[in-house]
Amino acid sequence: MAEPELVDVDVDVVVVGLGVGGEEVAGRLAEAGLTVVGVERDLVGGECPYWGCIPSKMMIRAANALAEARRVDGLAGSAQVRADWAAVAKRIREEATDDWNDRAAVDRFTGKGGRFLRGSGRLDGPGRVRVGDQVFQARHGIVLGTGTRPSIAPIDGLADTPYWTNHQAIEAAELPASLLVLGGGAIGAELAQVFARFGVRVTVLEASGRILALEEPESSEVAAAALRADGVEIATDVRAERIDHDGDTFTVHAGDRSFSADQLLVVTGRRAHLDELGLDTVGIDAGQRYLPVDDRMHVTDGIWAVGDVTGEGAFTHIAMYQASIVVADVLDRVRRAEAGPDASGTASVVGGAMGAASAVGGAMGAAGPSGAAGTVPRADYRALPRVTFTDPEVGAVGLTERQARERGINVQVGFTELSSSTRGWIHKSEPGGFIKVIADADQGVLIGATSVGPAGGEVLSALVVAVHAAVPVSQLRHMIYAYPTFHRAIQSALDDLS
Ligand SMILES: Cc1cc2nc3c(=O)[nH]c(=O)nc-3n(C[C@H](O)[C@H](O)[C@H](O)COP(=O)(O)OP(=O)(O)OC[C@H]3O[C@@H](n4cnc5c(N)ncnc54)[C@H](O)[C@@H]3O)c2cc1C
Numbered sequence: 001m002a003e004p005e006l007v008d009v010d011v012d013v014v015v016v017g018l019g020v021g022g023e024e025v026a027g028r029l030a031e032a033g034l035t036v037v038g039v040e041r042d043l044v045g046g047e048c049p050y051w052g053c054i055p056s057k058m059m060i061r062a063a064n065a066l067a068e069a070r071r072v073d074g075l076a077g078s079a080q081v082r083a084d085w086a087a088v089a090k091r092i093r094e095e096a097t098d099d100w101n102d103r104a105a106v107d108r109f110t111g112k113g114g115r116f117l118r119g120s121g122r123l124d125g126p127g128r129v130r131v132g133d134q135v136f137q138a139r140h141g142i143v144l145g146t147g148t149r150p151s152i153a154p155i156d157g158l159a160d161t162p163y164w165t166n167h168q169a170i171e172a173a174e175l176p177a178s179l180l181v182l183g184g185g186a187i188g189a190e191l192a193q194v195f196a197r198f199g200v201r202v203t204v205l206e207a208s209g210r211i212l213a214l215e216e217p218e219s220s221e222v223a224a225a226a227l228r229a230d231g232v233e234i235a236t237d238v239r240a241e242r243i244d245h246d247g248d249t250f251t252v253h254a255g256d257r258s259f260s261a262d263q264l265l266v267v268t269g270r271r272a273h274l275d276e277l278g279l280d281t282v283g284i285d286a287g288q289r290y291l292p293v294d295d296r297m298h299v300t301d302g303i304w305a306v307g308d309v310t311g312e313g314a315f316t317h318i319a320m321y322q323a324s325i326v327v328a329d330v331l332d333r334v335r336r337a338e339a340g341p342d343a344s345g346t347a348s349v350v351g352g353a354m355g356a357a358s359a360v361g362g363a364m365g366a367a368g369p370s371g372a373a374g375t376v377p378r379a380d381y382r383a384l385p386r387v388t389f390t391d392p393e394v395g396a397v398g399l400t401e402r403q404a405r406e407r408g409i410n411v412q413v414g415f416t417e418l419s420s421s422t423r424g425w426i427h428k429s430e431p432g433g434f435i436k437v438i439a440d441a442d443q444g445v446l447i448g449a450t451s452v453g454p455a456g457g458e459v460l461s462a463l464v465v466a467v468h469a470a471v472p473v474s475q476l477r478h479m480i481y482a483y484p485t486f487h488r489a490i491q492s493a494l495d496d497l498s
Pocket of ligand 1 (some may be wrong): 018020022041046051052053054120121147166317318319
């Protein structure tokens with residue numbers, strides 16, 4: 001007879017995947033007094049601190065320092081600059097990633113009262129999660145924050161080569177002399193510029209007609225001009241068909257064109273791996289690209305998802321935003337469960353939990369149409385900001401002009417070059433950038449905007465507020481914009497709306 005299975009039932013919530021989203025949910029629920037098991041198979045914190053946002057922005061900070069020093073010529077005299085990648089690699093290893101060790105993050109979670117388990121978690125029927133031979137029965141629910149991994153196209157020959165993903169690119173202690181970057185999206189563009197500024201001969205191979213293909217065409221033009229000014233070659237409409245590696249050199253074959261370099265970086269998108277999560281045991285189709293969620297991150301009753309795995313946008317700020325909603329919703333469910341069927345909205349059974357729930361509700365409630373204080377906020381992605389940290393930065397929010405027209409909106413567009421603003425002219429950097437605003441003429445509000453410039457991501461914040469809060473364009477026109485700032489160009493773009 002088979003041994004009866006040992007199931008740990010002393011658990012309120014199991015969180016599978018402790019990346020940005022899962023770690024936030026697990027930590028806050030544990031702090032609120034729930035019994036939380038957090039399961040992570042790799043490093044607690046996930047992609048962002050170890051192989052994503054933080055180390056890549058350290059690389060960008062260093063590359064931008066080089067570029068700024070090179071601008072001394074003609075502005076302030078002359079400067080000799082000697083790039084040294086070792087300083088960047090050291091900073092990433094020591095300051096950002098602790099040599100790719102998550103001790104501090106694990107301690108942070110357990111310090112909040114969480115139970116940590118290293119391993120791969122998968123659903124094992126309603127309310128159950130299996131990690132190896134351990135099974136947990138969660139009283140209140142399960143949160144999936146399992147993220148994405150690089151999506152590697154099945155290009156002939158690629159799998160047999162020692163190509164880089166973002167992991168090897170971020171971990172690189174030394175740089176190759178030349179590099180092919182397969183994929184001209186945000187990550188490809190950022191890393192291409194960094195490596196070029198450190199002296200690598202970089203070629204970006206992009207399948208579509210332009211890099212940053214999801215952004216406004218004007219953004220692609222400025223970003224491409226900036227990369228070319230740094231010596232990056234950009235080849236568009238390249239559909240890689242075969243990849244060879246002869247031990248030293250990679251060659252990418254595409255039609256009658258071929259491209260060679262010492263290293264190949266593949267950044268062609270990211271993919272959720274739903275087939276590993278045991279979704280079939282709870283009746284969910286694992287054949288989907290992402291895990292669809294409603295506006296409170298429910299996958300199904302008692303299961304929530306958070307972060308990249310939801311497909312709502314692969315950004316740390318989305319994962320954090322969704323995490324706040326999940327925390328509030330789980331605590332609301334706990335409160336209602338513990339108060340019983342006749343509970344009024346004011347029952348306070350889970351003391352600490354309620355405190356945290358109402359703090360979240362208050363913060364989110366104040367931020368938008370998410371409901372009155374005390375109710376669980378609902379996700380609203382209308383004003384989703386995104387920034388590509390090239391130099392100049394490409395910041396955008398809401399709809400592009402094309403997306404707005406495709407939705408049949410009565411669109412007005414306003415545009416201004418940054419160089420025609422006083423600050424842009426003083427700054428004297430080429431290619432300078434621009435502000436583009438997209439308005440819904442019938443509603444009289446902005447529904448999208450792009451801000452490209454030396455501080456494009458920062459200037460974006462004003463435009464995010466405008467889209468998020470649906471501030472009437474008439475009011476935006478009568479705001480006072482400080483002189484001579486980059487953001488003052490917003491006023492010129494608004495004046496151009498037609
Ligand atoms: C190079 C690069 C630069 C980026 N720069 C930015 C930026 O500047 N700004 C920004 O907002 N975003 C940026 N991102 C995106 C950002 O990193 C992600 O949006 C964010 O990490 C998503 O968090 P997550 O929690 O959804 O998933 P992840 O961070 O991917 O974490 C998921 C975790 O789940 C674990 N896991 C998966 N399956 C299981 C399982 N079955 N059991 C146990 N554990 C499991 C994984 O090991 C992983 O640790 C960047 C990404 C990359 C690659």
